[in-house]
Amino acid sequence: MLINDGIITLEELKKALPPEERYGKGPVAIIECLQDIPCDPCVSACPVKAIKMKEGITDRPILDFDKCTGCGLCIPKCPGLAIFVVQKNIAPGKASISMSHELLPIPLKDQMVTLLDRAGKTVGEGKVLRVINPPAYDKTAVVTVEVPEEKVMDVRAIRVNAGGQP
Amino acid sequence: MSRNTEVFVIGGGPAGLSAAIVAAELGAQTLLVDDSAKLGGQLIKQTHRFFGSSNRDAGIRGISIADKLCEDVKNLKDRLCVLENTAAVGFYSNNEAGILSQNAYERVSYQRAIVCTGATENSLAFENNDLPGVYGAGGVQTLMNVHGIRPGQKILMIGSGNIGLIVSYQLIQAGVDVVGLVEGLPTIGGYLVHASKIRRLGVPIYTSHTILSALGETQVEGATLCQVDDRFRPIPNTEFDVECDCICLAVGLTPLIDLFQQAKCRMVHIGELGGLVPLHDSSMKTTNPEIFVAGDASGIEEATTAILGGRIAGARAYESLYGSNDKVEQIVAEAKEELKTLRSGSTGERIRWGRERVLQEVGAC
Numbered sequence: 389m390l391i392n393d394g395i396i397t398l399e400e401l402k403k404a405l406p407p408e409e410r411y412g413k414g415p416v417a418i419i420e421c422l423q424d425i426p427c428d429p430c431v432s433a434c435p436v437k438a439i440k441m442k443e444g445i446t447d448r449p450i451l452d453f454d455k456c457t458g459c460g461l462c463i464p465k466c467p468g469l470a471i472f473v474v475q476k477n478i479a480p481g482k483a484s485i486s487m488s489h490e491l492l493p494i495p496l497k498d499q500m501v502t503l504l505d506r507a508g509k510t511v512g513e514g515k516v517l518r519v520i521n522p523p524a525y526d527k528t529a530v531v532t533v534e535v536p537e538e539k540v541m542d543v544r545a546i547r548v549n550a551g552g553q554p
Numbered sequence: 555m556s557r558n559t560e561v562f563v564i565g566g567g568p569a570g571l572s573a574a575i576v577a578a579e580l581g582a583q584t585l586l587v588d589d590s591a592k593l594g595g596q597l598i599k600q601t602h603r604f605f606g607s608s609n610r611d612a613g614i615r616g617i618s619i620a621d622k623l624c625e626d627v628k629n630l631k632d633r634l635c636v637l638e639n640t641a642a643v644g645f646y647s648n649n650e651a652g653i654l655s656q657n658a659y660e661r662v663s664y665q666r667a668i669v670c671t672g673a674t675e676n677s678l679a680f681e682n683n684d685l686p687g688v689y690g691a692g693g694v695q696t697l698m699n700v701h702g703i704r705p706g707q708k709i710l711m712i713g714s715g716n717i718g719l720i721v722s723y724q725l726i727q728a729g730v731d732v733v734g735l736v737e738g739l740p741t742i743g744g745y746l747v748h749a750s751k752i753r754r755l756g757v758p759i760y761t762s763h764t765i766l767s768a769l770g771e772t773q774v775e776g777a778t779l780c781q782v783d784d785r786f787r788p789i790p791n792t793e794f795d796v797e798c799d800c801i802c803l804a805v806g807l808t809p810l811i812d813l814f815q816q817a818k819c820r821m822v823h824i825g826e827l828g829g830l831v832p833l834h835d836s837s838m839k840t841t842n843p844e845i846f847v848a849g850d851a852s853g854i855e856e857a858t859t860a861i862l863g864g865r866i867a868g869a870r871a872y873e874s875l876y877g878s879n880d881k882v883e884q885i886v887a888e889a890k891e892e893l894k895t896l897r898s899g900s901t902g903e904r905i906r907w908g909r910e911r912v913l914q915e916v917g918a919c
Contacts, residue, residue, distance in 0.1 A: 391741045394749030394759045423746045424899040427605035429613035445607050446899025465613050467603035468747025491727055491755075508756030526615065528603070545754040 395506045396420055398541065406453040415458025415475035415484075419449050420544075421468060433465035460486050460520075464528040473532075474540055483540035484517055486532040494521060494529050495548045502547040503535055511539055514546070555660045559585035559635070561871050562651060562664035564642040564813065567595020568857040569849025569864035570670035571623040576868030576885060577668070578634035582875060585662065586627070586634060587653050589641035592700075593627065594620030595672060597857055599695040601727070602720055605745070606858040606896060616857060617699075623861075642669075645817040649844055666844055666871040669814060670864060673807035673828065673850040678712060681767030687774030691721045691804035698728050706800030710777050711735040711757075712765055716744035716856070718804030722752045725802075733798050736779060737761045738786050745901070765801070766793065774801055807854045817845050822915050826908030827853030835916045837870035837886075838863060846871050853908055859896055862889040 390396045406416050419430065419439070428445040438455035439462065441447040460473045463486060473486040495501050495516045503514045514533040521529035535543045563574040566588030574586040592598060600616020611619050627634060640655035642662075651662045675690040677683065689697075689705055691713070697703045709730050711722045714737035722732045732752065740762045742749045753759060762781055766788065769776035781792040807828055814832040815821065819840040821830045832840040834847050848867040849860035869885040897906050 390746050390750070392759075392761050394742060394746065394753030396750060420750070421747055423901070425605060425745050425747070425901050426607070426896045426899060427612060429603075429608045432608045433613075444898060445895055446902065466747075467605050467613060468745065469751050470747040504754055504756070506750065506754050508754050526603075526618075544750075 390422060396422065401541075404451075406451075410453045411474070411476040415460070415473050415486075416453055417451055417456050417458060417460070417462060418472050418474055419451050419462075419466075419470060420472065421449055421466070421470045424448055427467060429465045429467065430462045430471060433462040435459065435461060460530060463488055463530045464525040469528075472544065476537055476540065478534070481537050482534055483537040484532050484534055485540055485543055486518070486530055487544065487546075489529045489531040489546065490527065491548070493548050495519060495531060495546070499548070501533060502549060503533065503539065503543045504545040504547060505542040506544050508545070510547075511542055512536065514543070555658070556663060557585060557660060558663045559583050560665045560875060561585070561868075562662055562667045563587070563670065563868075564651075564667065565595065565670035565672060565849065565851075566590070566593040566636070566638070567670060567672050567849060567860065568597055568619070568623065569672075569851075569860040569867070570595070570668070571627060572861045572864030573668045573670060573846070573848050573868035573871070574634055575623065575626045575630060576865050577872050578630040580869065580872040580876075580881060582633070582872045584634045585637070585664070587637045587640040587642055587655075589639065591639055593624050593636065593638065596692070596695075597623075599692075599699040600857070601699055601724055604858060607892060610858060610861070610892060612858075619857070619861075642813060645813060664844075665875055666846065667817070668838075668846040668848060668864075668867045668871055669817075669851060670847070670849040670860075670867075671810040671813060671851045673854055674810050675803070676806040676808055678765070678803050678805045680765050682770070683768060685768045685770055685774050686772070687770070687799055688768060688801045688803065691717050691802050694800075694802050695721055695724065698724060704728055704730055705802070706774075706798070707731060708733050708798040709800040709802055710765075710796055710798040711802050711804060713737065713804035713806070714739075714742045714744055714749065714759065714761070715804060715806065716748060718802075719744040719748035719752060721802065721804060722757060723748065726752065726755055726757070732757045733796050734758045734760055734779075736763045736765055738764050738782055740784070764788065768801055769795065774799055777801055807850060809851045809854065811851060814840060814845070814847065814851070817842050819845055820919070822912065824853065824908045824911050826904045827912070831912065833912065833916050833919065836890075836913065838867035839870060839874070841916075841919065843874070853905070853912070855905055859893060862893050862896075865889045
């Protein structure tokens with residue numbers, strides 16, 4: 389369980405997930421922030437005001453999945469690096485996941501990277517589709533990787549290996 | 555030699571900087587001393603983005619917050635004098651204090667003092683805890699984030715509060731292998747998003763575990779861990795060894811309070827605030843009416859609340875000299891509102907309880 393080992397179980401994650409049919413409408417954010425900590429930068433990061441906190445900043449963020457466009461602007465603003473954008477079916481059997489990446493080296497587009505799950509276990513390799521790292525993101529790069537669709541709820545980090553250049 | 559100042563601020567961390575900035579902005583001649591070479595306190599080691607309200611610095615890295623505060627200090631140089639590498643070494647009667655810089659000793663005559671001395675790190679008793687390679691988390695952060703030196707190659711972290719979790723993440727960023735994080739309680743103490751961040755980079759989190767001993771003859775070569783029961787007693791036959799060349803202790807902080815005791819402020823022990831703290835009211839005034847307190851010295855919390863406490867102390871110290879005005883009341887009202895918000899919710903429970911007790915004790919005085 390999250391509070392014992394830092395690993396969110398799929399059961400715990402349920403309340404943060406969009407309904408299954410939402411994935412058919414394009415990319416969508418998943419906010420894996422399940423504790424009522426005093427923090428709110430995601431709320432102001434969202435250009436379409438899809439993120440709300442009911443009872444002030446110690447509440448959990450609630451995402452309106454219908455409003456969310458999956459733009460990913462909230463990803464680098466989250467101090468907990470807890471926001472991911474998932475897009476299913478980008479190609480047959482393929483999905484993509486976007487996440488914050490604050491470790492060197494920053495991967496390059498088309499580079500193959502190791503995919504890690506929430507426990508840091510290797511679950512395969514994936515191709516980097518996109519790297520966004522402008523000065524406004526202040527050294528938090530947002531990396532999008534291609535993953536097998538059945539692994540998109542597992543992959544939550546990458547390891548960039550030396551020699552994995554495109 | 556001696557100096558005169560209206561407001562004397564001790565400590566250039568987030569609380570002291572904020573207190574000095576507010577006091578000087580309002581119009582008081584202010585002297586700020588800090589014993590390190592660079593202002594900012596612990597902020598200069600905080601490379602991660604801060605939590606909190608986006609109205610005040612959330613989402614910004616701690617080191618950038620330090621830069622911002624130092625910029626404000628610079629812009630106030632007409633009224634705000636800063637002495638770095640200068641330690642406050644004692645309070646005397648008649649509103650006098652002693653400061654020591656390099657090798658020169660001076661006396662400071664002040665009308666109000668705001669003491670923001672922060673905290674010291676707790677240690678932990680275990681066999682061989684004096685071996686070279688056993689560090690406090692603050693020391694690790696200083697080496698790594700201030701001086702650019704890795705403390706080791708393989709490090710074991712003790713303590714799952716936010717400091718243990720965040721320093722583990724920073725160590726990974728610096729290229730250090732974090733072999734595990736040990737926590738005596740059955741649950742993680744800090745924010746769970748921080749825990750998930752290091753967990754998905756492969757750091758095992760051992761809750762309900764403790765360290766029994768550091769291994770090695772002349773330096774740390776490993777550690778023996780074991781499980782503990784619900785009363786923190788080691789469970790026999792659960793011992794196992796991990797290999798590491800460094801052990802980092804992040805097992806809490808204790809307010810640094812010697813100066814308050816010298817200044818004859820009444821102290822109170824409140825476990826939720828980290829131990830002995832000077833009694834103080836909601837304007838951060840201690841039982842010595844010339845001495846104010848802010849930051850971790852008033853109870854262990856974090857940098858954003860230290861900034862807000864510092865702003866209240868700075869404004870109230872000014873007010874006690876010159877009387878109130880709209881700006882004073884606005885600064886205090888805004889800071890109090892923000893503090894209330896930050897301390898709400900379940901993660902703020904201990905702090906709310908601790909602060910409530912301080913106010914009760916003051917009321918009983």
